[in-house]
Amino acid sequence: MLETKLEIKNLSAWYSEHQVLKNVSIPIYKNKVAAIIGPSGCGKSTLIRCINRLHEIVPNAKVEGQVLLDGKNIYDIDVDPMEVRKKVGMVFQQPNPFPTMTIFDNVAVGLKLNGVKDKKLIQSTVINALKEAGLYEEVKDKLHHYGTHLSGGQQQRLCIARTLALRPEVILFDEPCSALDPISTAKIEDLILELKKNHTIIIVTHNLQQAARVSEYTAFLYLGELIEFGLTESIFTAPKMKKTEEYIMGRFG
């Protein structure tokens, strides 16, 4: 029943000489939400940036190990990182719409990168992506306004729409709500639950309640090592490791 969409295998990562991920292995299941939790600086962002090959854009950064996407290692030499990033979309901590592009163009930009020229196709894809991101009703009359004039929560949903327009199979969220108010946060969480019907989702979060609300699986990372991975429910109610329990109880981090 459970299908593995993505498998992180013996993954290690460095910034120059500084090793921040140590031999991490996590299975990510199709159409499920996996949460990655852990104290600040433990390597959560680094981990998900290894999944869309964004880690390597940092000068002197290094990766070892494998990330299997549908069984194919994305670090094989015959794999084009650009293609990986189209299949594995990413939403960042700070909403980052392109400031000199309109709402419409922000969503259309990925299609244009893919060489889509058909105006009608672009139009319908943009509108669909905005609908899926739950933003269309709010912006349908101002598609040609700048994206940066929206509220923070709307900007974040715009970034989600921008990612969705490329029809990614996996979506990575790096603390997508940490800059947002509770109402916007609730909207994004609802959205994630909706999106998992058609996507596989990994979310990094500092907010344990959020992890409990949206994810089926949780990985607890500590100092670059995977301490525990399992069903969210068991991680939160019956953690096997002492460190996990301490973190969940809020004793550190």
Next chain:
Amino acid sequence: MGNKNFADKLFFSVTKVAAFISFALIVLLFIMLIKESGLSFSKFGLRFFITKVWDPVVEQYGALSFIYGSVISSLLALLISVPISLGIALFLSEFASKKLKEFLSIIMSLLAGIPSVIYGLWGIFVLAPILRNYIEPFLQKIFGFLIFFQGEPYGLDMLAAGIILSIMITPTISSISKDVFESVPRNLREAGLALGATKWEMIKIAVLKTAKQGVIGAIILGLGRAIGETMAVTMVIGNVHEISLSLFHPSATLASVIANEFAEATTDLYVSALFKIGLTLFFVTVILNIFAKFLIYSTTKKYKV
């Protein structure tokens, strides 16, 4: 504690006074220019700017040929300098290693610091002969059917002025554009890359598009420099009061005519006409600078977190 506070306050007041004095100087300069050009204003009015006869013998003064010279030489300079400067700026901000970046930045500021008379000398003794003997005949051979490349190659002409100016404004445009490119935040670049953009596509959608306004500011600042540049241009432009479409024809600019003729301006009207040109120059460069600074500031500050 109290002492430090006092020192801070003192420093602050001194800065304020200095700022006020420089502002006051600008205003006074402006008033002086207006006053001195009064005679010319009452004699020629605004017609001054659209007539081209400049003849001290009959006391007829019109600035059109100098306006033309300034505009064309500056645009020529931009035409040459902008692609090169943007290339340098992009290379420095997106591709160069840290060491190379520092090294080239030092070279740039050195270039910007060379006195313009040195550029002028180089223009007369190196650039002009090369233009006259090689480049201009070559251009004429290929593009001679265009009016811009007709006539006898002089070497000391509009083309020479444009080239000298382009060299002089390149450090300005490239270093400011570099700063503007670098002010584009990392999270926008990463947004581009995360969409599967190649490095060039990322630069196009995340860097260039975001920085556009600031780059326009940098270009306008370069334009201001070019229009105001005096010494080097006076030395290479040939100083002829004529309007010719040919780039091989000597010309004169607003700045060069003041430098050239002030010493020999004997009548009040002649002096007043030159002041009026100074006023024009002052006005145009101040406006361009303010506008440019505004564009640059509003782009680079917007993304500061």
